[in-house]
Structures are given as structure tokens and as C-alpha cells.
Amino acid sequence: MEGKGIQKGMKFAFALIITLLLAGDVFASEKEISNGDKDKRVMTPERKKQHHAMSIIEKQWNLAKKAMDVGDFQTAGMVVEKILEEAVSVENYKPYKNADKPKQYLEDYNFFRETLIKLKEAINRKEKTIGEISKSVDEACKRCHGKFR
Numbered sequence: 001m002e003g004k005g006i007q008k009g010m011k012f013a014f015a016l017i018i019t020l021l022l023a024g025d026v027f028a029s030e031k032e033i034s035n036g037d038k039d040k041r042v043m044t045p046e047r048k049k050q051h052h053a054m055s056i057i058e059k060q061w062n063l064a065k066k067a068m069d070v071g072d073f074q075t076a077g078m079v080v081e082k083i084l085e086e087a088v089s090v091e092n093y094k095p096y097k098n099a100d101k102p103k104q105y106l107e108d109y110n111f112f113r114e115t116l117i118k119l120k121e122a123i124n125r126k127e128k129t130i131g132e133i134s135k136s137v138d139e140a141c142k143r144c145h146g147k148f149r
């Protein structure tokens with residue numbers, strides 16, 4: 001009984017966080033600036049946008065994973081949907097490394113996108129593969145970062 005109460009509370013907390021996340025980009029701005037300074041990489045308006053998008057995606061993805069952990073699939077599905085919307089811009093990034101390999105970049109992008117779509121479908125059907133596909137999404141982040149970040 002007590003466990004159920006906690007779970008309800010968690011769900012409420014997630015709903016709140018999501019509302020905040022979707023309402024504004026409050027969380028993203030500070031990090032993107034400090035990261036850019038630290039790396040001493042040339043910051044163009046385009047890159048500023050992609051840093052921003054990435055940090056939003058990171059927060060959304062962490063949220064989706066937490067929602068899946070507590071079994072809140074409705075929230076998880078919603079957040080994955082949002083990531084998919086945000087991820088459209090990832091296709092056109094100007095990566096810092098290996099910018100001369102657009103074909104490989106596109107492959108990594110497509111893997112990322114396809115994995116997210118698979119995850120969303122699995123969540124909708126509450127399939128057992130959710131955990132496994134989640135790991136593939138983590139892998140997709142790493143795969144692209146390894147070459148292009």
C-alpha cells in the first residue's frame with residue numbers, strides 16, 4: 001500500500017517536471033554557455049542552438065528513463081515523443097569532430113531516430129523489450145558522440 005502511494009507521488013513529480021521542461025527552456029541556458037567556454041571551441045549561433053537542443057534531449061532522456069524505472073509508461077511515452085520532435089534538428093548539426101564525414105553522421109543519426117521510434121512503439125504496447133531498447137538508445141548517444149562530439 002505504502003509503495004503504491006510513493007509511486008503515485010513520483011508520477012506527480014514527473015508530471016510537474018515535464019510541465020516545467022516543456023513550458024520553457026529554463027534549465028538549458030546556463031550549461032550551454034559554461035560548456036562552450038570551457039572547451040574553448042568556436043561558438044557560432046548554429047552551435048549554440050545544437051548545444052541547447054542536446055542539453056534538452058539529455059534532460060528529456062533522463063526523465064524518460066526515470067519514468068520507465070517507476071513504470072510510468074504514459075509519461076515515458078510522452079517524453080520519448082518530445083525527444084523525437086527535438087531530435088529532428090540533430091540531423092543538421094555541424095559536429096566539432098569529423099565534420100567531413102556527413103554520411104557516417106547521417107547513419108548514426110538514423111540509428112538514433114529509429115531506436116527512439118522502436119522504443120516508443122514498445123512503450124505503447126508495454127512490451128518486455130523496453131529495457132533492452134532503452135540500452136540501445138544510450139548506445140546511440142554514445143556512438144554518435146564517440147565520433148562527432
Ligand code: HEC
Pocket residue numbers: 031032035036047050051052054055057058061090093094095096105108109112137138140141142144145148149
Ligand atoms: C547523431 C549524433 C548525435 C546523437 C545521436 C546524440 N548526440 Fe549529443 N551531441 C552530438 C554532438 C555533435 C555534440 C557536440 C556539439 C554540440 O554540443 O553542439 C553533442 C553534445 C551533447 C551534449 C553536450 C551539450 C552541451 O551543452 O555542450 C549532451 C549533454 C548530449 N550531446 C547528450 C546526448 C544524449 C543524452 C543523446 C541520446 C539520447 C545524444 N546526445 C545523442 C551529437 C549527437
